[in-house]
Amino acid sequence: MNASTSSAQDAPVTAPSPAPAPAATRPAFVQSQPLQGSARLWGTVALSAATFMNVLDSSIANVSLPAIAGDLGVSPNQGTWVVTSFGVANAIAVPLTGWLSQRFGQVRLFTMSVLMFVIASWLCGLAPNMSTLIAMRALQGFVAGPMMPLAQTLLLSSYPPAMAGLAMALWAMTTLVAPVMGPLLGGWITDNLHWGWIFYINIPVGFVAAFITWNLYKMRETQIQKLPIDTVGLTLLVLAVAAMQIMLDRGKELDWFHSGEIITLGLIAVIGGAFFIAWELTDDHPVVDLRLLKLRNFRVGSICLAIAYSLFIGNLVLLPLWLQQFMGYTSTQAGELLAPVGLFAILLSPIVGKNVQKTDPRMLATFAFIMFAVVLVMRSHFNTQADFTTIMIPTIVQGIAVAFFFVPLSTITLGGIPPSQMASASGLSNFMRIVGGAFGTSITITLWQDRAAMHHAQIIEAVNRGSQATSDAMGGLAALGLNNTQSLATINRLVDQQSFMLAANDIFMGSAAIFMLLIPSIWFATRVRMTAPAAPGGDGAH
Secondary structure (H helix, E strand, C coil): CCCCCCCCCCCCCCCCCCCCCCHHHCCCCCCCCCCCHHHHHHHHHHHHHHHHHHHHHCCCCHHHHHHHHHHHCCCHHHHCHHHHHHHHHHHHHHHHHHHHHHHHCHHHHHHHHHHHHHHHHHHHHHCCCHHHHHHHHHHHHHHHCCHHHHHHHHHHHHCCHHHHHHHHHHHHHHHHHHHHHHHHHHHHHHHHCCCCHHHHCHHHHHHHHHHHHHHHHHHHCCCCCCCCCCHHHHHHHHHHHHHHHHHHHHCCCCCHHHCHHHHHHHHHHHHHHHHHHHHHHHCCCCCCCHHHHHCHHHHHHHHHHHHHHHHHHHHHHHHHHHHHHHCCCCHHHHHHHHCCHHHHHHHHHHHHHHHCCCCCHHHHHHHHHHHHHHHHHHHCCCCCCCCHHHHHHHHHHHHHHHHCCHHHHHHHHHCCCCHHHHHHHHHHHHHHHHHHHHHHHHHHHHHHHHHHHHHHHHHHCCCCCCCHHHHHHHHHHHHCCCCHHHHHHHHHHHHHHHHHHHHHHHHHHHHHHHHHHHHHHHCCCCCCCCCCCCCCCCCCCC
């Protein structure tokens, strides 16, 4: 879409592709009819199950880290690499989807990705020590990279254009519900079974998903192209993404840029990223097609999706941390409080998907942003006396925002992308979303701790011998049999609880403000309708 286009259009919009790649590098597509009846149903189930399995593994290990670290004899800080290694490898692999699809074919690549994910999951569960587990988690994250973009692409090819919105809604449900279910399921498994089962549960799901997908889609394979390997671009991508993710994960622990390690990682990320962008924009066979960002709707949609998702995930991580550390909730109880997010998402997403073709997706995205802001404003008024119901209500309402969030933004982002570039566009969009989630998590937790330290310093100023409230509190604690040291420690714990509560309120309110700022941003896109790419076919891959 040209940057000069400003008026909304009622007819479907087809965006011109960026500077076309040489003919030898473009996969051939042959028009094919969408799947029908039970074939489409089973295809949707298989692709959604694979996506759910992938996204679930990005969060299911979070609540199990203390158990894993204790069982393998390492510190909890070392245990966080179980999460980091998966995220880094996954973020590197996702944008390679378009290039890998041309080398191996979309159906073959997706099936191989699922099967290798199953094997990596099995090896994770069997890991005898932390080093092996981290290595297997990195393998698991890397082979999982193409799964989500290709599930999105194959699902769109299974539905007629009029039902493309519904296809995106079904895909979105698994993408947004899985991060919520991860802590709940992971907490239950850790409390009742060995932690290895958080990985073993992928084995039956993966085998079934791969079997169904291959049997349904193998005759609709894309032609493969023997493209040269962009080793320079791939190396720069690995360096930049890995350095950035490690910097974000270790920044707080090492006091950010007061540490030489963090400064070095930051320089590698910035310089590597700059060279990567320059190389990919000029290379004949880029490993990541950054020229897609020249399309206005793809650029606006991807950026808004990345920012919104970073806020969503950041607050999704913050809430259970606050509940477990300062409100006395167990991992399972915290997961139960988050689970209702999926209720309205499951109920409303299909309705949104069916009607996204009839409604301006920018309006739907605006509604989602407003609902997210409302939920976060409600949470910004929490206090340490908040009961289960008070905390639950905003979580239930958030499900409405989730239902109206992903489908419209995906429609804006991918609606005008040519079929031959859909895998590349989906991969790049998902890469930006994943990186946004990583940024959101690290920034949210860092700000939460920094704001808590500030509130703690402000509150503690009022805690002194000359304060009547302090004297009354000390007297009451003394009457309970506590000495001065124990009384002061008790008061300090109360101050910590209040400080982190106030800090969480700050994060909630700040996130609400950013969601409101996203509303005018999404209107820089033009109106577009999702059109399903033609199902790929041809014998070039056989």
